[in-house]
Amino acid sequence: MNQSARREDIPGWLTHIVVPGFNLLLAFVLSGILIAVIGENPFRALSLLIKGAFIYGDSLGFTLYYTTNFMFTGLAVSIAFHCGLFNIGGEGQAYVSGLGVALVGLYLGHLPVLIVIPLGIMAAALFGGIWGVIPGYLQAKRGSHVVITTIMFNFIAAALMTYLLVEVLIKPGQQSPESREFAPNIWLPYAHDVMNWFGINMLSTPLNLSFIFAIIVSVLTWGLIWHTRWGYEMRTVGQNPTAAVYAGISTSRNIILAMFLSGAVAGGVGINEIMGIHHRLLLDFTSGFGFVGIAVALMGRNHPFGIFLAALLFGVLFQGGTELSFDMPKVNRDMVVVIQGLVILFSGAMESVFRPHIIRLFVRTRTAIAAPAE
Amino acid sequence: MKQLFVAAVAALGLTLAAQASAQDFSPAIVFDMGGKFDKSFNEAAFNGAERFTSETGIAYREFEITSSAQREQALRNMARRGATVVVAMGFAQATAVEKVAKEFPDVKFTIIDAVVDLPNVQSVVFKEHEGSFLVGMAAAMASKTGKVGFVGGMDIPLIRNFAAGYVEGAKFVNPDITVYQNMTGTTPAAWNNPGKGNELARSQFDRGADVVYAAAGGTGIGVYQAAKDSGKLAIGVDSNQNYLHPGTMLTSMIKRVDVAVFNAFATAKDGTWKGGTQVLGLAEDGVGYSIDEHNRSLITADMEKRLEAARADIISGKITVTGYSN
Numbered sequence: 001m002n003q004s005a006r007r008e009d010i011p012g013w014l015t016h017i018v019v020p021g022f023n024l025l026l027a028f029v030l031s032g033i034l035i036a037v038i039g040e041n042p043f044r045a046l047s048l049l050i051k052g053a054f055i056y057g058d059s060l061g062f063t064l065y066y067t068t069n070f071m072f073t074g075l076a077v078s079i080a081f082h083c084g085l086f087n088i089g090g091e092g093q094a095y096v097s098g099l100g101v102a103l104v105g106l107y108l109g110h111l112p113v114l115i116v117i118p119l120g121i122m123a124a125a126l127f128g129g130i131w132g133v134i135p136g137y138l139q140a141k142r143g144s145h146v147v148i149t150t151i152m153f154n155f156i157a158a159a160l161m162t163y164l165l166v167e168v169l170i171k172p173g174q175q176s177p178e179s180r181e182f183a184p185n186i187w188l189p190y191a192h193d194v195m196n197w198f199g200i201n202m203l204s205t206p207l208n209l210s211f212i213f214a215i216i217v218s219v220l221t222w223g224l225i226w227h228t229r230w231g232y233e234m235r236t237v238g239q240n241p242t243a244a245v246y247a248g249i250s251t252s253r254n255i256i257l258a259m260f261l262s263g264a265v266a267g268g269v270g271i272n273e274i275m276g277i278h279h280r281l282l283l284d285f286t287s288g289f290g291f292v293g294i295a296v297a298l299m300g301r302n303h304p305f306g307i308f309l310a311a312l313l314f315g316v317l318f319q320g321g322t323e324l325s326f327d328m329p330k331v332n333r334d335m336v337v338v339i340q341g342l343v344i345l346f347s348g349a350m351e352s353v354f355r356p357h358i359i360r361l362f363v364r365t366r367t368a369i370a371a372p373a374e
Numbered sequence: 375m376k377q378l379f380v381a382a383v384a385a386l387g388l389t390l391a392a393q394a395s396a397q398d399f400s401p402a403i404v405f406d407m408g409g410k411f412d413k414s415f416n417e418a419a420f421n422g423a424e425r426f427t428s429e430t431g432i433a434y435r436e437f438e439i440t441s442s443a444q445r446e447q448a449l450r451n452m453a454r455r456g457a458t459v460v461v462a463m464g465f466a467q468a469t470a471v472e473k474v475a476k477e478f479p480d481v482k483f484t485i486i487d488a489v490v491d492l493p494n495v496q497s498v499v500f501k502e503h504e505g506s507f508l509v510g511m512a513a514a515m516a517s518k519t520g521k522v523g524f525v526g527g528m529d530i531p532l533i534r535n536f537a538a539g540y541v542e543g544a545k546f547v548n549p550d551i552t553v554y555q556n557m558t559g560t561t562p563a564a565w566n567n568p569g570k571g572n573e574l575a576r577s578q579f580d581r582g583a584d585v586v587y588a589a590a591g592g593t594g595i596g597v598y599q600a601a602k603d604s605g606k607l608a609i610g611v612d613s614n615q616n617y618l619h620p621g622t623m624l625t626s627m628i629k630r631v632d633v634a635v636f637n638a639f640a641t642a643k644d645g646t647w648k649g650g651t652q653v654l655g656l657a658e659d660g661v662g663y664s665i666d667e668h669n670r671s672l673i674t675a676d677m678e679k680r681l682e683a684a685r686a687d688i689i690s691g692k693i694t695v696t697g698y699s700n
Contacts, residue, residue: 062447155561162529162560175488175532176465206443277443283466283530284407284562287441322444326437326451333409333438 027346031339052323053316061205067315071214072268073293078302083258084238089150090266091290092157093128097267100127101274102281105182116186124271125264132263140252179281188276208276218304298348401639402435402457404448406464414591414612422635445470453478459642484638497651498634503539503697505627505661509609510543513585515677521552523578527590528564529557534698536589554578568596575600620668657689
């Protein structure tokens with residue numbers, strides 16, 4: 001590519017706003033064509049999507065509820081990524097974290113709120129962290145590739161949880177493999193309950209306190225990665241393990257640490273779903289959020305703020321897509337997945353395809369504008 | 375069957391009369407994660423709903439959920455948008471139905487495969503173990519090796535109930551019979567993994583089984599293919615799947631989910647819909663085995679006689695099928 005312009009000449013807004021925006025636009029244009037092909041009006045679809053994500057009574061709550069999950073899983077992927085690890089196991093880590101919450105909820109649920117809620121959060125982080133740290137340990141000490149082991153751990157998590165729910169934790173006398181409901185002490189307050197305390201009427205949605213918690217975790221992650229020695233060590237290991245060793249940084253220690261933190265943050269899904277919404281342990285409550293987290297982290301460039309935006313985008317796509325398939329029967333859930341896939345494809349995988357062209361166009365335009373003035 | 379059939383016919387007659395007043399009648403159905411084209415449970419429901427539409431001309435709203443939080447959302451959305459009756463497919467929706475039905479006491483809810491005890495909820499459950507008992511008998515009678523197999527989908531109590539009834543039926547015919555049992559997996563992907571179903575069936579054939587029963591949704595397709603390729607016999611589930619491979623499909627354990635869905639819509643429309651629990655077993659023709667032109671040659675007259683006798687005995691209570699209980 002014609003990189004005549006030096007890197008610092010390219011303003012940040014171009015690479016951080018225009019390029020992703022252009023990619024997103026392309027994804028939507030292509031989705032629009034697809035929707036037109038199956039015989040629906042793409043503009044009506046878009047308006048339904050937006051209304052379904054923000055405007056209808058309870059839609060914003062649902063959007064932010066999805067966003068909460070994606071923030072946790074996106075942050076989890078990004079923490080491991082900064083240490084040079086590709087954690088595909090967010091799904092399994094989130095799933096097992098639900099077990100941690102459930103054990104606290106089922107056996108310690110009678111404790112006072114101020115004890116049991118922190119306990120539940122810690123249990124989620126601990127269980128998710130353990131599920132991340134085992135592959136981390138195997139990578140650091142035994143050289144088993146973390147991509148392979150984390151994928152395998154997703155299946156082990158599924159098998160473990162199904163076994164426990166079918167044989168051990170199931171509420172007796174029912175078909176559905178679900179535990180009994182926890183005592184209300186461990187329920188996180190819903191957003192609509194909080195709003196009602198202040199006299200604001202809000203329709204009931206799954207949005208709960210976990211959203212605030214996700215924002216706190218985002219800030220903490222940002223601080224950890226860029227403003228602590230730990231974060232610096234982790235990034236060094238991620239960018240150049242040889243240099244890290246030369247500088248006296250233990251790679252294995254950082255790999256294990258990063259995988260623990262990654263799993264612990266993925267455990268936020270367990271907090272949101274099990275403590276916040278279902279108040280009982282059930283099968284497959286993670287519903288693929290762990291995998292979407294990979295795309296969220298990629299799109300968000302592994303930066304907490306970028307991850308927030310990407311998580312919000314996916315929240316909009318999930319919630320808006322749901323409303324879309326309610327109102328447009330032809331746009332079924334598979335079509336919604338196609339639209340999500342296009343967004344991931346253009347914004348994540350093909351992110352740098354158009355970037356050089358846009359930058360070149362920008363540089364040329366600038367020179368063209370600047371030239372007559374000289 | 376008779377009761378259901380009478381209800382269906384009655385509903386049909388009434389629908390024609392009630393066409394004009396039916397403008398504001400709006401049925402809805404929420405499929406579970408398997409999706410409406412799973413060739414099995416959800417698809418049977420879809421067929422029932424489609425039949426309602428083709429017979430009455432009334433369109434229905436539908437939704438296929440993709441995550442657990444959507445169950446409640448979908449049911450609530452249907453109720454809010456003015457659905458008269460909402461059918462919820464699958465035991466996993468029980469909690470969501472319980473919650474939403476309380477919020478919308480004027481909307482009728484019908485849940486299939488689970489029991490929710492509320493005045494505006496109709497619960498329809500099936501005695502899968504009774505139907506499985508009969509196909510287990512058929513398997514044992516058709517087996518020459520004294521070994522038969524079972525391939526389940528996801529390892530949950532519901533599927534264990536199929537397996538338990540099947541084993542009881544097989545042992546009823548031949549107390550010394552060996553029954554191999556495999557579950558496909560522990561994730562919902564187990565409902566749609568024909569490749570693994572194929573392998574599991576083959577391994578059971580290799581160990582000497584010559585009849586395999588699949589209760590595994592879309593995974594069953596692989597099981598039936600394996601039976602066809604090895605010249606062995608397979609038993610279908612939920613829908614009548616005999617037509618898939620005529621000659622190697624011994625029979626199918628039919629679960630009339632389609633009738634249940636159709637009836638929920640039709641009775642809600644003519645005003646005879648009632649809350650409460652319906653348990654559909656052999657006596658109600660909610661479950662059964664299928665004989666049609668595709669498997670006529672595989673079921674001998676003697677087999678059919680014994681199956682019919684056992685059927686009558688189960689209905690009369692002379693034989694009790696325990697099934698799986700936790």
